[in-house]
């Protein structure tokens with residue numbers, strides 16, 4: 001059963017507010033997307049990487065990975081879920097697993113990928129990397145005050161990669177989108193179809209670069225990992 005990595009990289013990075021989509025901002029000796037792709041391309045268990053790009057993308061061809069034989073590109077969609085679906089439509093291997101990973105998470109490690117891949121034994125329905133919530137959680141009321149404290153015992157941050165049987169994920173993602181469900185990660189679409197994905201504890205340095213402050217943090221994490 002082959003593993004195909006799916007990388008949604010068709011966003012515009014509006015919260016980053018930079019002069020280009022955030023995945024193309026410089027990071028160490030490369031850019032955010034370059035580091036993410038290299039990490040996936042280097043993993044021995046990943047057969048192919050399918051990356052979804054914006055229809056007007058002007059930067060991808062400048063990456064050193066652009067011509068890699070294991071890499072394929074597709075045109076993304078309006079929302080992240082549409083981009084993932086477009087990439088999944090490029091997966092024709094029978095019984096493949098789709099490992100979906102945000103372009104904007106360059107601090108992922110092979111150790112985390114290995115742990116997620118190993119979890120297929122325990123969770124044949126699929127699993128996601130996640131991190132236990134650390135802070136005390138509050139539910140807000142409409143007036144901007146605390147309505148109640150929510151127990152953090154059972155709360156997790158959903159991270160990527162998320163790993164599912166590719167065909168099932170494609171079917172459920174398409175159906176959830178068609179039903180107008182808010183699908184912010186792959187697990188949401190699987191849950192909507194009645195599946196309960198496994199939770200695999202991931203490293204907390206696997207951050208999604210979202211705001212300008214996240215860039216120096218990612219630089220620090222990557223340097224520390226490479227020490």
Ligand code: CTP
Nearest residue numbers: 008009010011012013014015078079083103104
């Ligand atoms: N993404 C995508 N297609 C979209 C929207 C997002 O492939 N239509 C990708 C982004 O490129 C990113 C990942 O999904 O790698 C996670 O999305 P997010 O962090 O929200 O990135 P952006 O949508 O680009 O940022 P913003 O929401 O601030 O505009």
Ligand code: MG
Nearest residue numbers: 011012013080
């Ligand atoms: Mg977004």
